[in-house]
Amino acid sequence: TLASASDNDLWEKSTLNQVLNRGELRVCAEAGYMPFDMRDKKGNIVGFDVDIGKAMAKAMGVKLDIRNTAWDGIIPALLTDKCDIIISGMTITPERNLKVNFTDPYIVVGQTILLSPKLKGKVTNYRDLNDAKYTIATKLGATSDYAVKRYMSQAKLNLFETESEGVLEVVNGNADAFVYDLPYNAIYSAQNEGKVLHLDDSFTYEPLGFAIRKGDPDFMNFLNNYLAQIKGDGTYDKIYRKWFAS
Ligand code: ARG
Structure with a gap:
């Protein structure tokens, strides 16, 4: 049918489909933002975001490639396909949302x-x-x-x-x-x-989300359902406790 032809087209172009074909999820992140994205003693990027990215890649059955990207170039990097997703403690703001799409918030800060x-x-x-x-x-x-x-x-x-x-x-x-x-x-x-x-009284409201390129309902659907799943099944809590326990 006509509908399924265009649905197929959308899926062909979806970042999710490309990630599965490539066998690798490319994540843009900037190290330096504790406890989300940091360097360990060996220079590897570790943190709350990295562990969520790892779990996500595992659920997709692909490898994870974290690409350290300077903050002021991180949205351009996503838009020019240097990565598939930004997982980097990014606040969902209306201004940024004009350029990229955001998943549901994974945490709220201020x-x-x-x-x-x-x-x-x-x-x-x-x-x-x-x-x-x-x-x-x-x-x-x-x-x-x-x-x-x-x-x-x-x-x-x-x-x-x-x-x-x-x-x-x-x-x-x-x-x-x-x-x-x-x-x-x-x-x-x-x-x-x-x-x-x-x-330590927050004076702003800042939901953090994962950013992806616009026009990709298949990838967005996977990501939001994945977030809901890990929030419900204990995976999120386990990762949260690892990085936020004080
Ligand atoms: N939440 C702040 C923002 O979106 C700071 C995030 C900084 N993240 C980083 N990986 N350096 O602007």
Whole structure:
């Protein structure tokens, strides 16, 4: 029938079909975002995202290829077919959603603040930082960048390619605060006691999702059902506990 001819066409073009034919799932991720995507001592990328990617590839019966990709080029990399999917703690935003499609959220986070200990008691929330006398550091092109521009527009903003460069500014006394996703800040402050103060009330709502190219209902259907499955059968909880247990 006519309907099945065009359905076949869609499946032929689906990224999922290509992944199965290739025998490999290519994932774009950027290491440096704890505990989602990080380097271990041997230099391998590990983390919450990597374990979800591994489980996903296994369910597809294919190999996993993690491709480290700079954050500001990660959407272009997906759009030019350097990978099949972005699994990299990416916040689902309306702006990004105009360029890519997102799966259902796999976790929800928000922005928090790593404050210079010198400002203890003087700054107690994000509103206090909205002042020209303060300098804020964060990562270029991350939702933290957009959040500072929106909620702390009076402050001076210094942008860095990586999370670690940004947060070091606070430790070295070059910035008053580092704004970033809560899980990263929680781990950093636990590992660097006394160097930063974590104001851990999230002031944004940020569902994180996997991004794929537009126009691919077959791949999207697999991914959302896969997410629902692992959330229900204990796989997700097991991976979550491994990386978020404190
Ligand atoms: N959730 C933030 C965003 O979407 C930060 C994610 C950064 N991820 C990374 N792998 N470096 O902008």
